[in-house]
Amino acid sequence: MITVLGLGNILLKDEGFGVHFIRWFEKRHDLGPAVEIVDGGTLGFVLLDLVCKSEYLVVVDAIRVDARSGSLFRFTPEDLPPEYLTQGAAHDAAFLQVLLQAEMLHASPRECVIIGIVPEDIKGLGLTVTPALESKFAEVEEQVLKELERWGVTANRYKAADTHVAVKQ
DSSP: OEEEEEEOOTTBGGGGHHHHHHHHHHHHEEOOTTEEEEEEETOGGGGHHHHHHOSEEEEEEEOOOSSOTTOEEEEOGGGOOTHHHHTSOHHHHHHHHHHHHHHHTTOOOSEEEEEEEOOSOSSSOBSSOOHHHHTTHHHHHHHHHHHHHHTTOOOEEOTTOOOSOSOOO
16 A cells, blocks of 8 residues: 655644645545555554555655755655754654654555655644645645656546645635
């Protein structure tokens, strides 16, 4: 199974980027039965079973590193910057623990890719991402589709694809 997983807290604007992106992405593409698109929110260890069942995993999340907001990064778990643990949200540390647990169970995905975006606002309350990060959805979409293509998945785009964020106030 191939999994596309969005992480984040949707109550904290850009902190919920991964979840908002996944909801938007799911409305735009039919990826077939071999791909599962999952809103992982801040579920942490609840995701262990999903991770263990995934042969390939792409994760989309806000990532706090020393870079300009809106900057995109592609990491594997082995090359994540230390800031991901020390400056990230609690779910970031919990998710890395999930990956470590899967490894200890000899059930890690064959390949895991994390696509991270530097948030603009994670302190204010709000159910939407900032316009600056919403404008990056297409760029993140392109990166996710490239990963899926490497793994043999061809996405069929829905004709009447919604181009706006799923949650609006």
